[in-house]
Amino acid sequence: MALSPAAGGTPAGPTTSVALDLRTEIVTAGEVAFCLTDAGHLDRDESLAVTGPDGHPLDAREVGLHHHTHLHVVDAPRGELSVRYRATVRLDLLDPAPVTDADRFTDVLPSRYCPSDRVQGWAASEFAGVDDPWDLARRVAAWVHDRTAYTPGSTDAGDDALVPLHTGQGVCRDYAHLTVTLLRALEVPARYVSVYAPGLDPMDAHAVVETAVGDEWRLLDATRLAPRASMVRTGTGRDAADVALMTTLGAETGPFAMDVTATADPDLPVEDPDAVVVLG
Template structure:
């Protein structure tokens, strides 16, 4: 499988700041990655520092003063990723409540809807299908501070909201679950995409309750507990304004069909 992805950000930095970008594809065994990542502040090249995170996640940290910052990333990716086996720490931390996946507030609700799912390999797909039926995809319907509970109450959201609710419900019934940011060939609208992953029979299985893109061609960027771990841009210090964001993702050949009810690993 060959995938070509790119991202471009135009950011106005209003005061000295430290920015964190998570837009580069995760480095994983099995993938051949050819890429370029550049930063320019007011037309002058700047060098970012790469920080390695879990599951191949890469954070590019850039200290910069006020000005117009442009980040550009392109990558050609061949192959399919070899999924690393989960550690005991993974299984522990991805079962706990987190900032945007408040599973502790959904325990009774999840038990009434799904029972206890830790020993049922069908539960993750059932939860994702339930979220797909119950939540309406509506751009602009949520705020960056909304979590799973707000999404459940409002009945609307975008991909991150679908992921948070799915992950929170799975954790509430005892299934370890996490979120991943991905490049999504075939998605409309085209943007950075968020999908949940559930621990099923010894490995991580990718779900997509939005059903916006075929899971088999998704390309992992970052992995974590919720959106606070996988945000494409973080700001520590001065105020910033995102003037523009463009994302592109393509797969060689016809776009594959996806039966979203079937188990699949994010490759």
Template sequence: MKREVSAALEVEITGPTTLEFQIAVAPHPGASVSEALSFVLNGAPIPALEISGTHGNRIHKLDVGVGDLKVTYEATITGRTDPAPVTEYDLSMYLRPSRYAEADKFYGFAATEFGSFLESEALLEQVSVWVGARLNYVPGSSDPIDGAVDTLLAGEGVCRDFAHLVVALLRAVNVPARVVSVYAPGLYPMDFHAVAEAYVNGQWRVVDGTLLAPRQSLVRIATGRDAADTAFLDNHKGAIALQSLEVMAIAVGDLPRDSIDQLVSIG
């Protein structure tokens, strides 16, 4: 499999600040990755500090003054990466409630809805189907600070909201689960995408309640407890405005066929 991905952002900066971007793909052991990343402020290239985070997350941090910042990234990924590693720390951390995936508020509810599927591979399919049936995918419908409870009550959201609800429900029935930001060939409308990843039978398996892109084609960017760990842009001081964002992700050749009852790993 060969996949080509890119992102182009324009950010207006009205006060000196520190920005952190997570748009570069995570390391892909076993696959070949070629990439280019640039930051240009008011027409002049500026350097960024790359910080290596958990699970290979790559944070590009830069201090910027007032002006217009243009960010471009492109990568070609050839082949599939090795399965994501599993640690005992992960299996502990990703059972815990987090800011946007409040699993502790779903304990009784999730047990009632999914109790008959516990310890079963069918659990992931059932949670995906349930979330997909309960939520409508509506661009712009949610607030960036909405959590899984807000999403369930609203009955609508975007990909990160679907992922947060999936993660909260799985953690509530003692299945370690986390959020992954990805490039998603086949996604429409094209954007950065968010999915859930659950630990089943010794591996991390991807769950996407939106069913908007084949899971086999996804390219990992960042992994964490929820969107607080995987956001494509964080601002830590001055004021900014995102003026434009363009994301592209294609799979060379035919897109893989996906079936919701299959166990699929991000690769």
């Protein structure tokens, strides 16, 4: 299926281009939901194709979630399932979303993977004496970066933020969960954001954090593996449970393989971890 661009015209400013190919085996037929297209408010040209066994095209119905996150749900028969997504996104047209009163309330609460209530006393002691919200947010992200080793395979989908906190290991999902957890424990609104990230090595889908500073959401990436300025939002939620790349609804799947490429045009930005970056 071809997805309509959010706005017409040929990209003239900086852009990020994304190519994703995903393959899995459907063992038991049922619904499968994907969260892999760029956020619905972005200025983009994109296409999505889902095919079943023998390359037969499958319809994907779109479901809108909070913060312009979109799911695409497929009634998947048994056999091989393939997803092909291509997009080019303009990065210079949107103002960042404001921090609403609802955000200030909901994004300081504990969630499935971010049990902030369990570390409040410790966090208050560890990060005492920092009053400026942006300084506090940067200090938290730097703390997570300095004390966590990026270690593929060190955690699994059931692990919450306390696992990388205790073991000192994780992947981008864990870095994001731990950053969100510590900020919420300090009563700073924070939310989990899935993105495509040019410059990421190894290339994959990526997870970062937005934190509320005044009326503005600012972007944090404790992994420091890619420049934030060329990242493109796909999903936004309380934690990874809200924006899982693939969710089964009655279906049973085997292992999946995914290839992702994300590139910045004209150039990959230079990253300064202390700089203010906002995500469209």
